[in-house]
Amino acid sequence: MGRKFYIKTFGCQMNEDDSERMRGIMLSMGYEEAEEPSSADIIIVNTCTVRAKSEHKALSFLGRVKKFKRKGALIGITGCVAQERKESLFTQLPYLDFIMGPPALSSFHKLMERIESGERKIILTERDGDAEFPYERTYTGKVKAYVTIMEGCNNFCSYCIVPFVRGREVSRKPDDIIKECEMHAEKGIKEVILLGQNVNSYGKELGVSLADLIKKISLIDGIKRIRFLTSHPKDLTDEIIRCFGEVEKLCEQIHLPAQSGSNRILRAMNRKYTREDYLKLIKKLRIVRPDIAITSDFIVGFPGETEEDFRETLSLVEEVKFDNFFSFKYSPRPKTSAEKLPDDVPPEEKARRIVLLQEIQKRITLEINSSLIGKIEEVLVEGMSKNTKKGKVVCQLFGRTRKNKIVNFSGDEKLIGNLINVRIKEALANDLIGEYN
Numbered sequence: 001m002g003r004k005f006y007i008k009t010f011g012c013q014m015n016e017d018d019s020e021r022m023r024g025i026m027l028s029m030g031y032e033e034a035e036e037p038s039s040a041d042i043i044i045v046n047t048c049t050v051r052a053k054s055e056h057k058a059l060s061f062l063g064r065v066k067k068f069k070r071k072g073a074l075i076g077i078t079g080c081v082a083q084e085r086k087e088s089l090f091t092q093l094p095y096l097d098f099i100m101g102p103p104a105l106s107s108f109h110k111l112m113e114r115i116e117s118g119e120r121k122i123i124l125t126e127r128d129g130d131a132e133f134p135y136e137r138t139y140t141g142k143v144k145a146y147v148t149i150m151e152g153c154n155n156f157c158s159y160c161i162v163p164f165v166r167g168r169e170v171s172r173k174p175d176d177i178i179k180e181c182e183m184h185a186e187k188g189i190k191e192v193i194l195l196g197q198n199v200n201s202y203g204k205e206l207g208v209s210l211a212d213l214i215k216k217i218s219l220i221d222g223i224k225r226i227r228f229l230t231s232h233p234k235d236l237t238d239e240i241i242r243c244f245g246e247v248e249k250l251c252e253q254i255h256l257p258a259q260s261g262s263n264r265i266l267r268a269m270n271r272k273y274t275r276e277d278y279l280k281l282i283k284k285l286r287i288v289r290p291d292i293a294i295t296s297d298f299i300v301g302f303p304g305e306t307e308e309d310f311r312e313t314l315s316l317v318e319e320v321k322f323d324n325f326f327s328f329k330y331s332p333r334p335k336t337s338a339e340k341l342p343d344d345v346p347p348e349e350k351a352r353r354i355v356l357l358q359e360i361q362k363r364i365t366l367e368i369n370s371s372l373i374g375k376i377e378e379v380l381v382e383g384m385s386k387n388t389k390k391g392k393v394v395c396q397l398f399g400r401t402r403k404n405k406i407v408n409f410s411g412d413e414k415l416i417g418n419l420i421n422v423r424i425k426e427a428l429a430n431d432l433i434g435e436y437n
Helices: 013-028 052-070 080-085 090-091 102-116 174-186 208-218 240-247 263-270 275-288 309-318 347-370
Strands: 004-008 042-047 074-079 098-100 120-124 144-148 191-195 225-229 253-255 294-299 322-327 374-386 395-400 404-410 419-427 431-433
Touching: 004 013, 013 042, 013 074, 013 102, 013 144, 013 191, 042 052, 042 275, 052 080, 074 080, 074 102, 080 090, 098 102, 102 120, 120 395, 144 174, 174 191, 174 208, 191 208, 208 225, 208 240, 225 253, 240 275, 253 419, 263 275, 263 309, 275 309, 275 395, 294 309, 294 347, 309 347, 347 419, 374 404, 374 431, 404 419
Parallel strands: 004 042, 042 074, 074 098, 098 120, 144 191, 191 225, 253 294, 294 322, 404 431
Antiparallel strands: 374 395, 374 419, 395 404, 419 431
16 A cells, blocks of 8 residues: 545635645655545645634644544645744644645645655745746546636735735746646646636736736647636736637636725725726626626625625625625634724624625526526536436536536536537526536
């Protein structure tokens, strides 16, 4: 039996990408991936601290796996919690063997070498010069890939810890990104999702732009779809918006966090745009691509948010008609300027507001999805639904439309990885039911 590893990931798509690279490196070093932490020799918990809930989940999971130390397992923590708490984690969680923050992940090979030499209590939280996080990936059964094009954020929204744990904005060289996308295409990847905490700021220090990069990637044979996230409204330029009308491979879908519909709260959040600015961007996007799908993020219960402020958020949701959004109850984060403000919206009021907000969006999403019934949508088939048993000639498959809507339908598993046309038969709140002939 070879050495085995287990990686548990919490948080955003960038964390998923980081975990995928760590996984590829460990496989290249001769490790095998364990299905459960109980059978692993090394357990890595890749964490998120953007919200208190995600941090608590990660620390709770660490508490549950510490029992495997008795069987000789090594346990380490990576990601944003590691970067924010650093050495204090060794005191709080004395069973940890290593701590690694996101800026240091380019040194993951070196970390593994030190572990294999018998070193313990290792902490790495600083970037290793211009070192790039290696390309290693696992491709079995995958049809899309995340590509991190930049890290960090310079915006300092008052509620957000990201600049303190991911650092300032640093863009990867375009040629390096193109090389990675070409490698993905050679491995059969059809869709790439370009990642950055503030992806619209890509390339400013390099004299290039996100629009330039999208156009270059669109020339790669084999890559059929391009997406990017996450966008900050203040940095969404006309040049990027025009790409939705000019670049065929760029999917007609954008994630554009609004966070609030109240100008007063947006100022307090230090978002650097107004409700009116946001609506102008929506108008521009829909002029260039009338059928574009727009998703967003919202925070309810930010310090000082009144009922009137909250109602302005509800009215923005009704006006824009988002395809969907993620919504969160405000929780103060360390080092942020909002942490100093009184968390004066009671928990039960935050809960009421988020339920109401989600109920309104659920209705809108269902209306939008229902408008697709009878239409034929291009679907990239990603795999089998979780309730499908392998080996069936006809099984339940799932894929995504260009607007990033999940479609479930029956078909041969040989369709996985292909772009096919599916007729939409039924609309649900979270996905679509289709028919493939």
